[in-house]
Amino acid sequence: MDTEVLVVGAGPTGLMTASELLVAGVAAVVVDKLPRRSELSRAGGVQARTLDALDQRGLLEPLLATGDYPTGAGHFAGIHFSPAHFEDRLLWRSVPQVAIEAFFEDHLATQGLHVRRDHDLVGLDQDDDGVTATFADGTTIRSRYLVAADGGHSTVRSLLRADFPGRPGTMTVVAADVRLSGAGQKMSHTWGADGTWAALFPLGTDPQGRPLLRLALGGPNRSLPRDVPITDDELRDGLDTVFGSTVQLEEVVYARRITNAARQVAQYRHGRVFLAGDAAHVHLPLGAQGMNTGLQDAFNLGWKLAAAVHGWAPADLLDTYHTERHLVGVGVLRNVQAQSLLMDWAGTRDPDVLAARDVFADLARLPSVQRHLGDVLSGMAIRYPMPGSHHLVGRPAPASSHEFLRTGRGLLLDPSDQFAKVADLWSDRVDRVRAGEPMLVRPDGYVCWAGDPEELEPALGRWFGPRR
Ligand SMILES: Cc1cc2nc3c(=O)[nH]c(=O)nc-3n(C[C@H](O)[C@H](O)[C@H](O)COP(=O)(O)OP(=O)(O)OC[C@H]3O[C@@H](n4cnc5c(N)ncnc54)[C@H](O)[C@@H]3O)c2cc1C
Known part of the structure; x- marks a missing residue:
């Protein structure tokens, strides 16, 4: 074997996977076909559950120290949440994807893991013992497991002939990084009379310190094939239709057409190969979820792969990656x-859609609805299917446990020193701490036991393998 785990793709998903493997003491190689890191802005926000994951590894503070990243509360279908409903958690943070990639790449490099660039994977073979990846220059890397974090056009997914059901794109919209004058506070969705719409989000500043905005633009007759070049005139016309002459285009830094294709692989696991991030799911970037879902895929998968490499993974642990994610x-x-429907991104102006949107907008003003939608988008609503009837089982562990999860090991909170004897049988994989409420927490910060003391030992075996 050349390495234990080969990670294909040095986007956020691949880098986070590698980081988790290193935490668990597993050798990994990360390859990417690009000669250097992409400087395109893409994702602009980190959700609460991802912030939690970073905090659990002690990476949140160092990441936030790399720039000035404002907080926000996010939106659902353009209807903004009030931060007042989310005071019990970390608020959405506007950290651009480029900053996250740079941070993780540096973080890995300080541990001796340097991304191998110019490595374009073109072939894949797996057998009972491992996976052989072949690159465009004819070289190969042999590993025990392979994580395909190679993005929405995943080569690995194609080579596996993995079923990728869903809906093909039926329209495109423009996503552009721009400088505008006169945009002022127009930081939401605005519709023009003919159904053209524009959405603006702050993206920080350009290298000269001038404010940059993400502009999304669409509507009737604005859905063009992806390969049609985007001109400044096209953007000017859209802005003019929506805002009139009040908003002027100063500069287009980057623009692309994105589609509303919505697909997800039928199986996240193919033997020794695991699909993660955009390689496993593609959709419109609405509600800041693509990168976040990929980062959380990685957080779910990393410790499970490490357990398999270390030889203590229970029989079906690796399969739970698919079940859960x-x-x-x-x-x-x-x-x-x-x-996408409620925002009428297709620009249909269909009265039924507009009526549904109005009704929904009324509902979304209710604090309980805001809270529910905020939980869904931020990942805080996740409840993984797990044995155990206690209401905490399958849910994120409380923030007070984060400081004990830095090691990437399991965690037993045992405030009254009740479980020392049984915990000792797993002490090489699970830390026991006299704090909090009694619960067993997986390395990815999800509660896997709480409540009935009789259920603790089976839970330890189920998630952490045989006793010592
Ligand atoms: C305009 C826009 C705005 C967005 N906004 C948000 C947002 O606010 N919040 C959010 O969460 N998400 C957002 N997203 C989505 C987010 O950008 C993606 O979900 C994220 O990039 C997925 O990360 P990934 O690591 O899975 O894949 P990618 O970032 O696509 O990384 C894949 C990597 O694999 C490499 N690769 C590909 N093929 C090969 C090969 N054959 N061999 C070796 N390497 C290969 C690529 O070079 C690339 O570096 C947005 C996307 C767009 C386009």
């Missing part, structure tokens, strides 16, 4: 498609 992906695609 496919379910989350289904929910993401569903809410993105609902948002």
